[in-house]
Amino acid sequence: MGAPLGQRIVDRLNWLDPIAEKLQPKVKEAVGKGEEKGGTPVRNALDGTYLGTPLHPALSDVPVGSWTAALVFDAVDLVSGSKAARNAADGALAVGVVGGFLAAAVGYSDWRYLSGGSRRMGMAHALVNGGGIALSTISLGLRATGRRNAGRLAFLAGYSLTGVGAHLGGELSYGYGLRVNRNVFEWAGPVEFTPVLRESDLSDSELRRVEIDGEDGKVGILLSRAQGGKVCAISATCNHFSGPLERGDREGDTVICPWHKSRFDLCSGEAIDGPAVFPQSRYHTRVHDGNIEIKAAAENVQKKVR
Numbered sequence: 001m002g003a004p005l006g007q008r009i010v011d012r013l014n015w016l017d018p019i020a021e022k023l024q025p026k027v028k029e030a031v032g033k034g035e036e037k038g039g040t041p042v043r044n045a046l047d048g049t050y051l052g053t054p055l056h057p058a059l060s061d062v063p064v065g066s067w068t069a070a071l072v073f074d075a076v077d078l079v080s081g082s083k084a085a086r087n088a089a090d091g092a093l094a095v096g097v098v099g100g101f102l103a104a105a106v107g108y109s110d111w112r113y114l115s116g117g118s119r120r121m122g123m124a125h126a127l128v129n130g131g132g133i134a135l136s137t138i139s140l141g142l143r144a145t146g147r148r149n150a151g152r153l154a155f156l157a158g159y160s161l162t163g164v165g166a167h168l169g170g171e172l173s174y175g176y177g178l179r180v181n182r183n184v185f186e187w188a189g190p191v192e193f194t195p196v197l198r199e200s201d202l203s204d205s206e207l208r209r210v211e212i213d214g215e216d217g218k219v220g221i222l223l224s225r226a227q228g229g230k231v232c233a234i235s236a237t238c239n240h241f242s243g244p245l246e247r248g249d250r251e252g253d254t255v256i257c258p259w260h261k262s263r264f265d266l267c268s269g270e271a272i273d274g275p276a277v278f279p280q281s282r283y284h285t286r287v288h289d290g291n292i293e294i295k296a297a298a299e300n301v302q303k304k305v306r
């Protein structure tokens with residue numbers, strides 16, 4: 001069994017790459033202006049950081065749900081001639097179009113970080129869904145001008161395209177791991193306090209990566225000392241795209257990822273600025289016999305996928 005059909009088709013669409021190369025810097029410029037300095041309220045809203053989950057999948061439920069309802073109302077209208085069903089179909093179609101445009105805008109924001117195969121898959125996903133939105137918008141116009149049957153057909157074609165686009169979006173998540181929490185694939189951490197470093201070896205402002213043996217190999221832990229003196233520990237692997245947090249910049253009791261500038265609280269792991277939306281895995285700490293010891297926090301264990 002080879003790659004899924006959608007992946008195999010997109011693999012052949014190499015003409016998308018030059019378009020992506022031209023478009024991506026413009027999207028970065030529009031959304032990511034000043035990104036090197038960290039998050040802004042607009043970017044955090046687009047990334048879903050305030051929501052605690054990526055915004056694009058949540059928004060894309062609006063067109064999928066509304067258009068499915070419109071399809072059903074269209075069918076009821078066709079069979080019964082019900083005016084109420086006709087109006088409901090038009091209303092649901094319009095809600096879906098608005099939701100589709102919003103989801104597309106947020107999707108482009110997500111796409112600005114991608115490269116290689118995932119960037120091309122993102123382009124294909126956007127183009128196919130863009131076609132779906134365009135046909136649904138045309139359908140609204142046709143319905144408004146009395147050409148209802150043509151409007152229904154345009155919508156049906158748009159809905160079918162959206163189904164293909166949704167499949168490609170699924171490939172981005174399940175095949176490429178876009179917007180998934182990378183920390184859940186790491187070992188949750190030791191269940192008992194385990195020494196990882198001599199306390200005297202951790203200076204005040206340092207971001208120190210230590211590695212401990214996990215179930216499937218080494219796991220990187222980021223140790224730091226909060227301004228109040230408390231020793232803190234979170235995963236050293238950024239949960240966005242696995243950036244190395246020990247190479248990030250420290251600002252107060254936060255660390256900024258060197259790759260895309262997500263900002264995390266060094267003690268709680270909370271994602272303060274996106275694009276990350278999930279908190280980092282964190283560990284309980286204590287100093288015992290001059291050693292820093294860590295233990296997995298309960299939520300690390302609870303969010304394990306296996």
Ligand code: FES
Nearest residue numbers: 238241243257260
């Ligand atoms: S890897 Fe993207 S912000 Fe850290």
